[in-house]
Amino acid sequence: MDEYKPTNSPDYIPGLKKVRSRRLFLWLVIIVYLPAMMLALDSPDYKTWVAVVFVTWLVLLIVAVAFACLVRCPRCGNCFHTHGPTFLPFRRCLHCSLHVNADKRAPEEHSPQARFPDQETDD
Numbered sequence: 001m002d003e004y005k006p007t008n009s010p011d012y013i014p015g016l017k018k019v020r021s022r023r024l025f026l027w028l029v030i031i032v033y034l035p036a037m038m039l040a041l042d043s044p045d046y047k048t049w050v051a052v053v054f055v056t057w058l059v060l061l062i063v064a065v066a067f068a069c070l071v072r073c074p075r076c077g078n079c080f081h082t083h084g085p086t087f088l089p090f091r092r093c094l095h096c097s098l099h100v101n102a103d104k105r106a107p108e109e110h111s112p113q114a115r116f117p118d119q120e121t122d123d
């Protein structure tokens with residue numbers, strides 16, 4: 001069995017804020033694509049503006065995904081959204097299952113099973 005780790009420690013607040021801000025940046029970049037492209041297509045010089053909007057959006061998307069991939073879980077210290085080469089922007093840590101809003105929720109008596117628990121915890 002794993003040792004008990006609290007789910008709502010005040011030590012997690014700065015780390016969870018960082019995780020939430022990077023998730024927000026990623027979703028904003030994804031959402032802004034359609035309105036930006038519609039504006040570019042309505043412009044008189046649309047061929048140039050579509051290329052500018054697409055290249056800018058692609059660079060922002062790469063940066064946002066890289067930031068979201070590299071953010072660390074404040075409880076276990078592993079990458080919050082990444083397990084090996086796989087990027088999964090779920091609301092729980094892929095390693096210890098800490099919720100992204102754990103500092104705003106009631107403490108969980110038993111942490112749910114992590115989706116991809118680390119293999120090294122056998123006793």
Ligand SMILES: [Zn+2]
Binds near residue numbers: 074075076097098
């Ligand atoms: Zn974790």
